[in-house]
Amino acid sequence: MTSSTSLSPAPLRSSGSTDLKGRVTVPGDKSISHRALMFAGLAIGKSHITGLLEGEDVLATAAAMRALGATVTRMGDGVWEVHGTGVGGLRAPATHIDMGNSGTAVRLLTGLLATHDLTVTFTGDASLSSRPMERVFAPVALFGAQIMAAEGGRLPFTMQGAARPLPVTYELPVASAQVKSAVLLAGLNTPGNTVVIEQIPTRDHTEIMLRNFGADLDVTQADGKTRITLKGPADLKACTVDVPGDPSSAAFPVAAALLTPGSDLTVENVLMNPARTGLFTTLLEMGADLTFENQRDAGGEKVADIKVRYGPLKGTAVPADRAASMIDEYPVLAVIAAIAEGETRITGAQELRVKESDRIAAMVTGLVANGVKAVELDDGMVITGSGGARLGSANSSGVTGGARVETGLDHRIAMSFMVLGMAADEPVEVDDAGPINTSFPGFADLMNQLGAKIGAPS
Numbered sequence: 333m334t335s336s337t338s339l340s341p342a343p344l345r346s347s348g349s350t351d352l353k354g355r356v357t358v359p360g361d362k363s364i365s366h367r368a369l370m371f372a373g374l375a376i377g378k379s380h381i382t383g384l385l386e387g388e389d390v391l392a393t394a395a396a397m398r399a400l401g402a403t404v405t406r407m408g409d410g411v412w413e414v415h416g417t418g419v420g421g422l423r424a425p426a427t428h429i430d431m432g433n434s435g436t437a438v439r440l441l442t443g444l445l446a447t448h449d450l451t452v453t454f455t456g457d458a459s460l461s462s463r464p465m466e467r468v469f470a471p472v473a474l475f476g477a478q479i480m481a482a483e484g485g486r487l488p489f490t491m492q493g494a495a496r497p498l499p500v501t502y503e504l505p506v507a508s509a510q511v512k513s514a515v516l517l518a519g520l521n522t523p524g525n526t527v528v529i530e531q532i533p534t535r536d537h538t539e540i541m542l543r544n545f546g547a548d549l550d551v552t553q554a555d556g557k558t559r560i561t562l563k564g565p566a567d568l569k570a571c572t573v574d575v576p577g578d579p580s581s582a583a584f585p586v587a588a589a590l591l592t593p594g595s596d597l598t599v600e601n602v603l604m605n606p607a608r609t610g611l612f613t614t615l616l617e618m619g620a621d622l623t624f625e626n627q628r629d630a631g632g633e634k635v636a637d638i639k640v641r642y643g644p645l646k647g648t649a650v651p652a653d654r655a656a657s658m659i660d661e662y663p664v665l666a667v668i669a670a671i672a673e674g675e676t677r678i679t680g681a682q683e684l685r686v687k688e689s690d691r692i693a694a695m696v697t698g699l700v701a702n703g704v705k706a707v708e709l710d711d712g713m714v715i716t717g718s719g720g721a722r723l724g725s726a727n728s729s730g731v732t733g734g735a736r737v738e739t740g741l742d743h744r745i746a747m748s749f750m751v752l753g754m755a756a757d758e759p760v761e762v763d764d765a766g767p768i769n770t771s772f773p774g775f776a777d778l779m780n781q782l783g784a785k786i787g788a789p790s
């Protein structure tokens with residue numbers, strides 16, 4: 333598999349956009365795409381997946397599941413068929429598994445393989461190799477897996493899965509759907525009840541999809557906590573998964589439309605799981621003109637078309653307890669805040685420091701370089717917005733732009749600054765747009781169809 337890091341850096345420049353109009357779709361949800369391939373790869377029978385995100389992160393999961401014995405076939409654009417091995421039937425891969433840039437893939441697969449009696453070595457790119465893995469090593473060790481890791485609990489690492497796994501009850505020390513999912517996936521091949529307790533609700537795609545694949549899973553609430561009980565060993569049966577559009581990708585055209593006068597745009601078929609919609613709640617509080625049309629249910633997940641129109645926005649204080657439901661959207665919120673009127677205060681978002689890059693440092697550094705008043709907090713940032721969108725070429729947005737930003741192999745930093753360039757007075761550049769392919773292949777083309785001017789710097 334080709335990872336974005338093996339290519340030479342691809343700088344990208346974004347200049348002032350015209351208004352964004354019409355209807356678009358964005359690529360499939362990344363979280364759901366990873367899970368669809370993993371669960372189908374474990375299920376008995378032939379699963380059919382449509383709308384799969386064909387970004388590098390998810391392709392790394394497809395390659396991993398193949399290496400572990402599942403038959404994974406691309407049938408057409410976003411359409412995949414998977415013949416699974418049955419729970420417990422995965423085989424040792426011939427060589428190490430390269431997870432590229434994807435934290436979700438490596439953490440979920442660590443859980444999955446922790447209770448298979450085989451040895452596996454995971455590697456990744458420079459970004460992934462700097463991210464903490466101890467958060468999954470701790471619970472999988474309780475099941476009986478053994479980990480040999482580099483200094484500080486990072487990639488590369490080798491795991492010997494437990495031959496006779498023991499069921500575990502685990503209270504999450506960090507609000508993380510990846511850790512929750514890793515524990516539940518370890519429970520699939522473990523006799524008895526595996527229990528995960530979470531204090532702060534995180535995305536529940538694993539719970540929803542495992543049920544669709546036939547797992548016996550019980551979710552209860554007590555003392556303000558959620559208790560998820562999975563009965564193992566699970567017997568997963570093939571199923572159909574229609575992956576809706578990724579709200580974390582939809583956030584970029586939505587943001588661009590909010591910042592570009594005259595815009596009136598609809599992003600169709602977007603996942604609306606309440607544990608993923610914190611950005612939209614925040615934007616409504618800032619005065620955004622957003623409506624959610626054609627609301628429906630698909631495979632246990634909520635889906636809608638998002639209609640967005642340009643309008644002035646006001647800064648806000650984002651409640652700390654909203655962090656889990658918009659964790660991947662803070663970078664683009666920071667860009668929106670740069671042009672909203674007044675102060676936007678982000679707190680409770682310390683997890684941003686261990687994403688594909690330190691997103692607090694990356695955003696504040698890039699915003700300041702482009703003429704925005706922004707300061708770092710330990711767990712967030714404060715941005716003072718310019719209060720003015722660019723109304724015609726004669727007017728200023730109050731954000732000068734004009735600087736090049738380092739993305740640190742982080743797709744969302746790259747896309748966020750491309751959106752800033754659409755609204756700023758001068759073009760904005762990023763040093764490397766390659767990582768955008770991990771989650772949003774075709775990003776520049778889609779934005780350019782809508783009115784953006786994104787291309788290689790001349």
Ligand code: S3P
Pocket residue numbers: 362363364436507508509510511513535659660683
């Ligand atoms: C994800 C969970 C989140 C999110 C990531 C995808 C998932 O990470 O940031 O992009 O699919 O479970 P954490 O669980 O570490 O918060």
